[in-house]
Amino acid sequence: MDKIFGALGIDTSNYTSSAAVVMTDGTCKSEKKLLPVPEGAVGLRQSDAVFAHVKQFSEVLSRLEISKTDIRAIGVSSRPRNVEGSYMPCFVYGLSVAESLGSALGIPVYRFSHQQGHIAAAAFSSGSEELLCKPFMCLHASGGTTELLRVDGIDRISIAASTADISVGQLIDRAGVMLGLPFPSGPYLENLAKNGSLPEKPKITVRDGQCSLSGFENKAKTMLENGVSPENIALYIIETVALTLKKLCDSYNPDNLPVLFVGGVMSNERIKTVLDGNNRFFAEPRFSSDNASGVAHLALRKA
Numbered sequence: 001m002d003k004i005f006g007a008l009g010i011d012t013s014n015y016t017s018s019a020a021v022v023m024t025d026g027t028c029k030s031e032k033k034l035l036p037v038p039e040g041a042v043g044l045r046q047s048d049a050v051f052a053h054v055k056q057f058s059e060v061l062s063r064l065e066i067s068k069t070d071i072r073a074i075g076v077s078s079r080p081r082n083v084e085g086s087y088m089p090c091f092v093y094g095l096s097v098a099e100s101l102g103s104a105l106g107i108p109v110y111r112f113s114h115q116q117g118h119i120a121a122a123a124f125s126s127g128s129e130e131l132l133c134k135p136f137m138c139l140h141a142s143g144g145t146t147e148l149l150r151v152d153g154i155d156r157i158s159i160a161a162s163t164a165d166i167s168v169g170q171l172i173d174r175a176g177v178m179l180g181l182p183f184p185s186g187p188y189l190e191n192l193a194k195n196g197s198l199p200e201k202p203k204i205t206v207r208d209g210q211c212s213l214s215g216f217e218n219k220a221k222t223m224l225e226n227g228v229s230p231e232n233i234a235l236y237i238i239e240t241v242a243l244t245l246k247k248l249c250d251s252y253n254p255d256n257l258p259v260l261f262v263g264g265v266m267s268n269e270r271i272k273t274v275l276d277g278n279n280r281f282f283a284e285p286r287f288s289s290d291n292a293s294g295v296a297h298l299a300l301r302k303a
């Protein structure tokens with residue numbers, strides 16, 4: 001029997017410090033820690049995000065106990081997207097850690113984009129890894145991204161539709177903070193919405209491959225000023241996101257390809273219910289949000 005070995009994954013996004021080990025027997029151990037955000041804020045400056053990773057990443061990594069594991073390769077998120085010029089300082093810190101470990105352990109380090117990691121994590125955790133061998137669509141909905149992608153291989157990703165302004169995750173977070181919820185606001189807004197009634201149906205418009213979401217943030221503010229309950233506003237925002245994403249998927253998949261849903265927003269159960277259908281695949285909730293298991297899986301394929 002071949003010896004079992006694994007690959008280490010490292011991802012240092014603007015939301016989360018995460019590390020994971022994926023083994024050839026299919027087991028995966030993942031650890032993560034959210035970056036601390038001051039109360040009332042809706043995100044971190046890149047310099048603050050980098051400093052937060054410096055302070056807490058060693059704790060995340062130590063919980064994996066990689067010294068007890070046969071690690072043959074390291075995968076790291078080195079940039080947001082796999083395109084020329086894609087850059088974010090917080091990923092540079094993770095790359096530095098990965099290359100230092102690779103040099104010390106004498107093993108290869110493979111660079112991937114944060115988006116590639118999301119796609120791989122969702123494919124493996126949903127049991128649909130066969131998608132990585134054929135064309136499919138991927139809806140990436142997170143705090144920083146709202147994109148419907150065509151994936152013709154993990155290195156061949158193109159945008160079919162996107163947002164013209166803020167992302168769906170930003171809409172959720174901004175509305176949540178407006179309602180006095182912590183940041184990131186996704187789980188808190190979802191819980192608040194369970195006791196809400198829809199004050200009105202959102203009017204969704206998508207033109208020329210783009211949706212616009214900032215107007216719904218203004219709408220939520222007006223509702224709050226007019227005395228609409230936080231529960232009803234929370235439900236309105238979640239319904240807006242769900243219907244917007246459904247519109248993108250229904251309008252910009254002309255070849256009727258399978259759709260894989262990735263990103264932290266996709267852990268919302270109501271949104272998943274609206275989007276669910278034949279040939280549609282969702283990651284487990286813990287692998288929807290930022291995590292390092294995807295880049296670990298991709299590195300293991302190369303080891």
